[in-house]
Amino acid sequence: MTRKSHETSFFRTEMLPPKPPPPATTGVLGWMRKHLFSDWLNTILTFIGIYIIWLIVSSFVQFALIDAVWSGADRKACLPHDGIEVGACWAFVHAKFNQFMYGFYPRALQWRVNLTYIVGILLLVPMLIPKLPYKRLNGILLLVVFPIFAYLMLYGAPSLGLDKVETTKWGGLLLTLVIAITGIVTSLPLGVLLALGRQSKMPIVRLVSVIFIEFWRGVPLITVLFMSSVMLPLFLPEGVTLDKVVRPLVGVALFSAAYMAEVVRGGLQAIPKGQYEGAMALGLSYWQMMRFIILPQALKLVIPGIVNTFIGLFKDTSLVSIIGLMDLLGIVQSSLADAKWATPTTAPTAYLFLAMIYWTFCFSMSRYSIFMENLLHTGHKR
Amino acid sequence: MNTSPAKKLEISDEVAIEISNMNKWYGDFHVLRDINLTVYKGERIVICGPSGSGKSTMIRCINRLEEHQAGKIIVDGVELTEDVKKIEGIRKEVGMVFQHFNLFPHLTVLQNCTLAPIWVKHMPKAEAEDIAMHYLEKVKIPEQANKYPGQLSGGQQQRVAIARSLCMAPKIMLFDEPTSALDPEMIKEVLDVMVDLAETGMTMLVVTHEMGFARKVANRVIFMDAGQIVEQNEPEEFFTNPKSDRTKLFLSQILH
Ligand SMILES: Nc1ncnc2c1ncn2[C@@H]1O[C@H](COP(=O)(O)OP(=O)(O)OP(=O)(O)O)[C@@H](O)[C@H]1O
Ligand SMILES: [Mg+2]
Numbered sequence: 001m002t003r004k005s006h007e008t009s010f011f012r013t014e015m016l017p018p019k020p021p022p023p024a025t026t027g028v029l030g031w032m033r034k035h036l037f038s039d040w041l042n043t044i045l046t047f048i049g050i051y052i053i054w055l056i057v058s059s060f061v062q063f064a065l066i067d068a069v070w071s072g073a074d075r076k077a078c079l080p081h082d083g084i085e086v087g088a089c090w091a092f093v094h095a096k097f098n099q100f101m102y103g104f105y106p107r108a109l110q111w112r113v114n115l116t117y118i119v120g121i122l123l124l125v126p127m128l129i130p131k132l133p134y135k136r137l138n139g140i141l142l143l144v145v146f147p148i149f150a151y152l153m154l155y156g157a158p159s160l161g162l163d164k165v166e167t168t169k170w171g172g173l174l175l176t177l178v179i180a181i182t183g184i185v186t187s188l189p190l191g192v193l194l195a196l197g198r199q200s201k202m203p204i205v206r207l208v209s210v211i212f213i214e215f216w217r218g219v220p221l222i223t224v225l226f227m228s229s230v231m232l233p234l235f236l237p238e239g240v241t242l243d244k245v246v247r248p249l250v251g252v253a254l255f256s257a258a259y260m261a262e263v264v265r266g267g268l269q270a271i272p273k274g275q276y277e278g279a280m281a282l283g284l285s286y287w288q289m290m291r292f293i294i295l296p297q298a299l300k301l302v303i304p305g306i307v308n309t310f311i312g313l314f315k316d317t318s319l320v321s322i323i324g325l326m327d328l329l330g331i332v333q334s335s336l337a338d339a340k341w342a343t344p345t346t347a348p349t350a351y352l353f354l355a356m357i358y359w360t361f362c363f364s365m366s367r368y369s370i371f372m373e374n375l376l377h378t379g380h381k382r
Numbered sequence: 383m384n385t386s387p388a389k390k391l392e393i394s395d396e397v398a399i400e401i402s403n404m405n406k407w408y409g410d411f412h413v414l415r416d417i418n419l420t421v422y423k424g425e426r427i428v429i430c431g432p433s434g435s436g437k438s439t440m441i442r443c444i445n446r447l448e449e450h451q452a453g454k455i456i457v458d459g460v461e462l463t464e465d466v467k468k469i470e471g472i473r474k475e476v477g478m479v480f481q482h483f484n485l486f487p488h489l490t491v492l493q494n495c496t497l498a499p500i501w502v503k504h505m506p507k508a509e510a511e512d513i514a515m516h517y518l519e520k521v522k523i524p525e526q527a528n529k530y531p532g533q534l535s536g537g538q539q540q541r542v543a544i545a546r547s548l549c550m551a552p553k554i555m556l557f558d559e560p561t562s563a564l565d566p567e568m569i570k571e572v573l574d575v576m577v578d579l580a581e582t583g584m585t586m587l588v589v590t591h592e593m594g595f596a597r598k599v600a601n602r603v604i605f606m607d608a609g610q611i612v613e614q615n616e617p618e619e620f621f622t623n624p625k626s627d628r629t630k631l632f633l634s635q636i637l638h
Contacts, residue, residue, distance in 0.1 A: 275484060278543075280445075280447060280473065281476075281477070281547075282497070282547070283474040283502040288501050292486075297486075
């Protein structure tokens with residue numbers, strides 16, 4: 001530092017005009033040089049990484065696409081012939097596809113399931129797009145009207161000319177979605193109430209919430225499912241029967257509600273005391289304060305946790321196959337017993353198909369939650 | 383500075399707040415001891431005292447953010463009891479401004495201001511927005527109406543907080559160290575708004591160490607220490623001729 005003395009004193013005669021910021025990256029090549037090939041080690045790691053990805057992707061593509069059998073009437077199509085290994089047996093999935101989707105729902109009535117899906121999607125999609133108006137109407141239609149509609153359509157109502165389809169006939173993706181969506185829709189509000197109950201000033205409310213939450217959290221879901229299918233009927237009064245599908249449904253919903261309650265409680269605890277005081281000082285009642293001030297912020301904070309619980313719930317529905325329900329996993333597994341399709345690649349193909357379906361749903365939920373998190377970000381916190 | 387306009391404001395002989403023999407404990411700790419205070423409509427009272435002396439606790443008892451355990455507090459003719467409806471009724475009439483603003487970060491400035499009028503006073507949305515814009519103009523930030531609190535400076539946030547309280551058309555305003563979380567250059571913009579408010583005849587209780595504000599606006603200064611009201615007087619007398627030794631010590635510390 002060899003500064004001349006006259007440089008230490010300085011004053012500005014003209015203010016600087018604003019300039020545009022420098023470009024953040026200098027094109028694709030610049031990005032690659034900076035992130036992938038910045039030095040020796042980085043370059044080697046990049047190539048090792050590419051090699052590993054190549055190994056996995058190429059063998060996957062080989063199995064699932066190149067060597068795959070796309071059509072055929074039975075196992076012969078998928079057996080190794082002329083000593084050549086065969087890849088995925090998509091012909092099997094194709095043959096069983098209807099069962100995988102609907103279980104044993106009568107073919108002639110499957111339009112009712114499809115109609116339910118279409119109406120559901122038509123109501124859900126605008127709900128998920130924040131910019132669209134009429135959210136309140138949309139919400140009422142989706143959460144109040146649609147469940148009734150879905151019940152009438154899926155279960156049937158002879159008085160409306162819709163033949164009854166017993167739930168024992170429901171299966172495949174249909175059953176998985178029914179259990180998962182009912183669980184998701186009931187567990188969030190229930191979880192919020194339990195979380196509020198756990199923080200309540202009223203000792204009885206608090207005690208009941210704590211006991212409920214800790215009970216469900218302390219029991220494995222599989223136990224809950226067995227208990228609900230085997231033990232619950234013993235406790236019910238004479239003559240009352242609970243549907244075979246409804247029993248695990250209640251179990252899954254209450255189980256997830258307990259987890260949801262703890263996730264929401266985490267969010268509530270992160271809200272500063274000042275928010276409560278600001279709301280109270282304005283004269284808001286307890287429920288107004290929760291609805292407008294506390295819960296919107298608390299739930300936003302724990303979106304990742306909420307969606308995590310949803311995803312867990314979605315995948316846990318597959319446990320109902322253990323108590324004999326033909327959900328997606330149950331039906332796929334039972335179809336593997338079909339001698340007509342016994343080949344070495346039938347099972348891997350079936351599980352690959354299963355994984356892809358579960359993954360698609362779970363990944364969509366995950367992406368949507370990230371989208372919402374970014375959307376709800378309103379400037380930095382203080 | 384003796385003849386500032388605020389000083390000439392009318393003080394009515396109607397009682398706004400009546401606190402008698404009020405006591406409060408945190409566990410075994412006796413925070414507020416035998417507080418007696420009558421506030422008349424139109425009064426502007428500044429409360430000062432060392433940290434931990436119970437200033438915040440006292441004014442928070444007035445809108446029952448804190449509960450008192452003995453004695454009486456009557457606000458606008460209504461005694462504060464367990465009755466939730468009465469408490470909510472009083473909170474409608476009593477605005478409060480906090481040290482850390484306590485704005486709702488997920489709502490825009492305008493929504494912050496209209497929420498309570500719409501839901502607590504059942505005001506139509508358009509009317510609530512008109513009133514909100516009116517007060518945002520009074521606090522000189524109408525152009526920020528559609529921003530979120532996180533995008534504003536501290537001084538702007540505090541002015542929004544004042545506007546938000548005023549939108550409920552309160553009869554009494556409580557301020558708990560409204561400028562002590564602010565940088566020096568922002569203190570003035572908030573104090574200016576408070577001076578304007580005083581000139582409208584609002585009944586104000588202000589916990590602050592801004593003695594310039596006290597001299598200019600207050601008609602009474604209260605000094606608290608160890609959970610008690612130690613001294614109260616007109617600002618001029620209070621500053622130039624404090625009676626108690628504790629007051630003298632305190633003033634010598636904050637006035638250098
Ligand atoms: N929730 C609480 N539980 C226990 N003690 C408390 C609680 N809140 C405040 N106190 C104690 O009560 C006393 C009075 O607190 P208060 O906040 O009213 O003081 P203050 O005069 O406003 O001080 P400051 O100038 O620092 O804001 C302090 O000693 C404080 O430690
Ligand atoms: Mg304080």
